[in-house]
Amino acid sequence: MNVEMEERTPRPEKIVVVGLGYIGLPTAAALAVGGHVVVGVDLNEATVESVARGQVPFVEPDLQETLAQAISLGRLTTSTTIPPADVYILAVPTPYLEDHTADLSYVEAASRQVAAACRGGELVILESTCPPGATQFVADVFSETRPDLAVNNENSSSAMQFVHCPERVLPGRIMIEIKTNARIIGGLTTSAAERAKRIYESFCSGPIRLTDAKTAEMAKLVENSFRDVNIAFANELSLICETLKINVWELIELANQHPRVNILQPGPGVGGHCIAVDPWFIVASDPINSNLIRTAREVNDRKPAFVVQQLMNAVEEKAVPVVAILGLAFKANIDDLRESPAVEILRRALDVVPGIEFYVAEPHISTLPHDLVNEGRVELVETAVALDKSNIVVALVDHDEFQMISTDDLSGKTLIDSKGIFNNLVPAV
Ligand SMILES: NC(=O)c1ccc[n+]([C@@H]2O[C@H](COP(=O)([O-])OP(=O)(O)OC[C@H]3O[C@@H](n4cnc5c(N)ncnc54)[C@H](O)[C@@H]3O)[C@@H](O)[C@H]2O)c1
Structure with missing residues (x-):
């Protein structure tokens, strides 16, 4: 080589x-x-x-x-x-x-x-x-x-x-x-x-393709904006489905049976330092003509607030609410918390639901970010412990480990599933 x-x-x-x-x-x-x-x-x-x-x-x-x-x-x-x-x-x-x-x-x-x-x-x-x-x-x-x-x-x-x-x-x-x-x-x-x-x-x-500098600059931004706009479509569907009481995961799976349809998966928001950032460079370059790209960014940026609202609704229904948070990384099976919507959701939740304990399962990290530790109401624990202690479960990342959760583990709990991981629960043995 x-x-x-x-x-x-x-x-x-x-x-x-x-x-x-x-x-x-x-x-x-x-x-x-x-x-x-x-x-x-x-x-x-x-x-x-x-x-x-x-x-x-x-x-x-x-x-x-x-x-x-x-x-x-x-x-x-x-x-x-x-x-x-x-x-x-x-x-x-x-x-x-x-x-x-x-x-x-x-x-x-x-x-x-x-x-x-x-x-x-x-x-x-x-x-x-x-x-x-x-x-x-x-x-x-x-x-x-x-x-x-x-x-x-x-x-x-x-x-x-x-x-x-x-x-x-x-x-x-x-x-x-x-x-x-x-x-x-x-x-x-x-x-x-x-x-x-x-x-x-x-x-x-x-293959290495040559062009002028401005086209190359724009190509990179367009690639990430394409992803962002398509994720925003899926995220918007997830909001509409909540209103209409339709399972968005089943809906997307059925729609994707069409030979020319390929809807992406919704989530708690868009994180990381590329897809959530690069579209803004296009918007800033031509604000008048970039309505779709800006709207997609806004739709994706609003999703964490929607999940927090779902959590607030669930908290109101419990006499003594205790929350499990499944996942903090910005995507599945990595340890990177930078610009993660899951972290944003937890931070906002700590503000709006005072006095409640949060048990966080994040199998890819060994310590929580300082500001979360300082809260005193957030504990990093094994997945089984988080599920055991809580009566509200908020799934924010589709880590492989969470796919092994069984129906028994969740029995009697209120589920907020931003990644659709509870659709295919492992039956209890
Ligand atoms: N990380 C990714 O996945 C990824 C993918 C595609 C494109 N990019 C782009 O690549 C660029 C770099 O991203 P990254 O993730 O490698 O960033 P990074 O933060 O990991 O690394 C940047 C490094 O540059 C150093 N630095 C800053 N100013 C310097 C200077 N004047 N002289 C010497 N060193 C300096 C910093 O100390 C840091 O170590 C960004 O524009 C990013 O958007 C990143």
Whole structure:
């Protein structure tokens, strides 16, 4: 595999990857194993030290092995400052601001630092998920910081080149998908896109399509908006079905029998840092024409409040309500609580139903977030304990472990099932 990768690398380049998070570190390791000489740069000293020791500072299957290989080949080193190189890849965060516009401050700061190290002729690849126009913004930051360097001139070998290459990997499968997914490279110039393609060919076996920078930026946002809009349709159906007293899970299963219908599953909301964020970048870019995309975001963002209302209704019917919360992660079978609707639901519930105990079953974590511990009314327990202690059960994540719950475990309890996991209960033995 490595031999094959090296054969496909026409000329090893010196590449600096800025930001060693979920995206930057796998990319740096894959590039090094693919034959390039890579320096991974991060502001966080603990991250840099950990990576230098060959230790991945977060959970991602198979990354540990690739990192160890990259380091033992002597092709991946780390730094807290940006050294000279041929190619720079920016993989820094792009959160959104309160008004839902993209916060490009990390991209801007990283661009200024890279610009300071450049000598002319380098290729800058923006991998961070960004609104349309961000690659041009990076080029503009370079022009401003380094007016001595030519930018985007197809006829000059010493001109700086800029592309956007969005990342589509799924956490938990990053090391597979980083090699096999199709990639889009959008250049501010054609020669920049062609040069970047040669870099990605060193570790990507998927098709690599070239386009302009703005189309590439938009493609990533559109992919996640497509998912968001389709989830919003399912979530809206779940609200309508509550009014009409119809089982939404059965309804969707029946409708999906149609050969050209494929409705997604409803849930407690949309979490994570991509699907719940990226559509806002489109809305901010063209607020007048993005009604459907904005409405989908709003529908999905309203779902946690709906689940909390269901819980409040259930609480009113019990003399001594005790609540089991099944799941806190933002999706099934992972430990990631970031931007999780389940966590939001628990936090809101603590506010609106005072004095009630919550028993949380989250098999993928060993400690609760501090603010929940500090509440004193929330205890992290085994699933069986949560079910045993409670008379109201709120299912928020479809972890495999919860699929093993039996009808007996739930007998006499009020069920709030935001993921449809109680539709196929295991009969008691
Ligand atoms: N995580 C995903 O699943 C995923 C998938 C596709 C796209 N993306 C996008 O990729 C980008 C990076 O996301 P991530 O999940 O890797 O973020 P992350 O928070 O895991 O990592 C970002 C890293 O950048 C570092 N950093 C910030 N500014 C820096 C600077 N000026 N110099 C050096 N290091 C700096 C931070 O210390 C951090 O370690 C974002 O735009 C995100 O939207 C993420």
